[in-house]
Amino acid sequence: EKYMGPIVKTVMTRCIQCTRCVRFAEEVAGIEEIGAIGRGENMQITSYLERAVTSELSGNVVDLCPVGALTSKPYAFNARPWELKKTPAIDVMDAVGTNIRLDSRGRAVLRAVPRINEDVNEEWAHDKTRHAVDGLTHRRLDKPYVRKDGKLVAASWQVAFEAIKAHWSGEAAVLAGDQVDCETMFSARELAGSKMLEGRQTGLSYDTSSLSAVNFNTTIGGIENADVVLLVGSDLRREAPLVNTRIQKAVRKKGAKVFAIGPETDLTYKVEWLGDDLGALIKAPKALADALKTAERPAIIVGGGALRYEGVHGAALAFAKKYKLVKDRWNGFNVLHFAAARMGGLMLGYAFDGGIKALAAKKPKLAFFLGADEVDYSLFAKTFKVYVGHHGDNGAANADVVLPGAAYSEKSGTWVNLEGRVQRGERAVFPPGDAREDWAIFRALSDVLGKRLPFDSLDELRAAMTKAVPALGQEGLADYDWVEPKLDGKVSGKIADYPIKDFYLTNSICRASPTMQRCSSELVHGQQWLEAAE
Template identity: 30%
Template sequence: MSAQPIAGTAPDHVNIEIDGRALQVPKGSMIIQAADKVGISIPRFCYHHKLPIAANCRQCLVEVEMGGKPIPKPQPACATPVAEGMKVHTRSEKALHWQRDVMEFLLINHPLDCPICDQGGECELQDVSLGYGRSISRYSERKRVVADEDLGPLVATEMTRCIQCTRCVRFMSEIAGTYELGGMARGEHLEIGTYIGKTIDSELSGNIIDVCPVGALTNKVYRFQARAWELIARASIGYHDALGSNLWLHTRRGEVLRTVPRDNEAINECWLSDRDRYSHQGLYAADRAQRPLLKRDGAWIETDWDDALGVAVERLRGVRGSDIGVLVQPATSCEEGALLARLAQGLGCANIDHRLRTLDFADAPVAQPWACGVQALQTVDAALLVDCDLRSELPLVNHRLREAAKRGAKVFAVAAQRHDTHFALSEQFIAAPQALPGLLAQLARAVSELDGAPAVPEALRALLVAASVGEPMRAAAHVLRNAGKGSVLFGLQAQRHAQASWLRALAQYIAAATGAAFNAVPDGANALGLARMGALPQQAGLALDAQLAQPRKLYVVYGAEVPEDFADGGKALAALRAADCVIAFSAFASERLRELADVILPIGLTPEIDATLINLDGTLQESAAGARLPGEARAGWKVLRALGGLLDCSGFEFTELAELRAALAPQLAQQPVSGAGLSPPCAVPADGLQRIANVPIYRGDAVLRRAAALQEHALTQPVQALLHPQDALALGVHAGARVNVEGISLPVVIDAAIARGVVRIDTTYPETAALPPHGSTLNLTKA
């Protein structure tokens, strides 16, 4: 007897029966989805709940009855939609027979190398074959062998193991959006590859390791290091961008051997960006600071904590509070940020800042939670990217926006270069950095001329009056205004602009006038948390720019590298060189830091300490220490507690981290507000080319810069000067030639994605980190 309609069934649901259980499931669902919902296990390989259905492997064959009559042929559960009155048998004699037959076919060509396979112990093929495979093989012919491809430094291949489920192909095309993998040939000759033997250049490529149900794609960095049962999983958080991806650290004897995603649908779903997955290599760099270091008579010596803290206390007591500057790396935890603010207050110092890559402080910018959450971004109808390279800044947020674009959302961009978003933009408006405020003003004026638009703020009126609006701008304004749900994404490059306050005010007006959410990408993994903890100039305190322009006698540098982590690296270098003393809390003792510092106190990194971070949605996330601290390094909050106690500062009386967290709870709920000032109008550029100073995706912080595999990746290009073809022609240089910039010789790359009048020279490289900052005018000469 077939399942009968039940009174009260929702109009968008149907009644079915699976293994004797009556269910109501949404129309359009597949059988496998309905079964998963109630915990009925159906074996599968090609099906993945986040990927399009392929129905390749046929492992999920089930027996189906309709109208009381069995369908004679087996049905793939992943590709068979439910229907009213359907009865499904997943464990009947027929279903099990079909599933076992498919399992036998899949194992015909699979190599017997489980003992040496990295997937051993966590392999879906092993698990399913245990339940559905035969104890012996009837196949005696020679197994096929497939040549491996070099997919780059992150993913290792053993393609003889591949069962052609195409999960990796579908991930690259539908989620990553790069279409770098595909199937070649047919039948038993089908092979998965990159067609022309190229590497995979996606920033999300490591996820194909997770979706691969066999050992065909494995982690090249982790390869042959350990077995799954030797590892301990520790919950942690990604700290290289403000998304705060949830992840597991897999450790053995306290050493992180690999990182894998931890499901959180509201943040990173079940994916992980490559920089969060592979950055753990940087924890074990050769220059890792393992013992306190002191500079005595110009030479560095290792010492103990009592001696190092004693010298730090002596130096801090010997300087007036106003002569101290505190510079904080923006991925620092909330606990450390709060203690640094207390330490500064106890020393009478108001000069503390974590906005190290900011140039314009006119409107006192402070990181704010997103008005439109990450999860909601994939449902927007229109979006505006203001100098925002989402693929580099927030790879998994770029995926969310791509999902919206696939559903028909219109996305516009205003920037100094064309960014590769992996989805089609409706329009891109490109101008040199110093012309960006005027370009964005054109869009703001087009919006202001729409019916019902709010009044233009007085401070912006003159700029909008001077703007001339073309038809493409009017069309973009019309789309943004009429979108049911819109978002304005204010990118890191916009925040690092010399006139960021103008760009921010214009973007906020556009958002308000079109009813869109204003989402500024926080510049740092814990920028929101540090702002709430008070790691900002207090009262008459000096912001970063003033601290560097008027060098302090003593600097406390917490977790940051100079000059790589600063917007104006040259100015930061000069300021620290001019100081009488530099006390560095650092996980690394680089040659540059040894040159600048007088005391180096080794501290732990986020995977090694208990930490609280606040992501761009305003979500507070705690992580516990997962890895062992190297040598005599200590958690930063413990070092600060000891230092604050020795200095008799208030607020350091606690003994456990839980006490500190309890005291910080009210502060964590308070959100500082940005100001409303504007920097002086843009100056007319001098002769030369304006610099775009991008921070490469895998060079954003000290740990990434030390992750060897990420530095070998195709997205980490060698330092070079990128020019528009017409600018290169005017200079008389060609691709591969060299130009001199501020005494540095760089190779030339011709790139039409760059605006006219611009040279892109990425920062954070040793050669370029101290060059004039983003938007500066540079004079290039032929080498």
């Protein structure tokens, strides 16, 4: 048997050398790590020097192997297909909104596989989507906790609610994490009754007065048709692997030219790097300017590595105007989010003027943190912190009250992907222990606080949410009219690095997943794992 890493298990006695995995690695994943050695009857399919395959899309070879020579290592021998309940869901590991099917038995999700959606993920899913599901049963919050004498102590729901009531002044701040559904954000907003809402938990601050100016306007499928693409501060391969495959397709099939501003990294296709100075947005280098002059469908993609610098949003919009990136039947201005909750949060007003630091400066007496584990909690030292989430991660460790919520697999919810596509997932399993669906927690809390929320079921909640934000009531692409906010086009500085340091450990579910921990240690940090008998 051949070693291909922590994701793919091989049974090479079944292999018929059809080379579908070789073609996938080269043409879709963009890495030449799988190939054939030997000739005739001695031919073998193997990875380079039998090392782990480093692609973040390697799990897809399991789906396209026709004979089961390549199978899923984490899922192997866990269940029979006919034992599993199959539930359509939406992936929350990034902002692409990959359509998936969750296969569960009893109260455990055993695997996630992609559903075909040509507009979003085609038939692919990256390795986090597929294999972070074992983190759903580890390090779970299954009962409320209240901090007493500096330590979190298990409590009843009533005791936890009374502790919150003691600090309730009629309003609260709400900070949403990266994986929260729209229903949770809406119910928290209605209860909090304030404008102190923020979802960009890592400190990003950009103009949100026009949703079209923070949207992926080309659409995920449409970026394949671009002939010149400029990436600004975006490590696309780690922030949105399935958008990266589309650009790789544009380069390979249609000869698109790709330019990039930021530290050099391997994106799996030919890129002309323009350095890391943001001044290139003001005065484009000659190679880029010449390419844009003759381009029919030029596009810019602004990533989180650039948006944390002041003025980048305005400079990118000015760049788009100067080089006519927005024209009839083509909008080439794109902002790349990498949090599943981001676009839904922006539609619901989760963008405080000045960002999270400006919100913290208001010194709210009480703040709800919705699965927000990446927040700098030192900013909220004087605030009474209530964490509503599903894993015992950074957020729970810093909270004064912990309320156990439901993970994405345990609730029906609405998510909006980076191109403004409204999608709904269904509940596959129930939350563990005393944990409850997040919106139901806020509905119950509202009675205790004397501010009853006007809905008692998910359908009533969705009706209220649709009335407040009509676009969230209809599945499919939300129609954002192109409105350019008036921003200063000046910018300076250099992009130091990219936001995602470790692709496999970007959220609390991944950090609780044994499979993702192994992928991180082996594929990111180079630690060797020996199999039995080695």
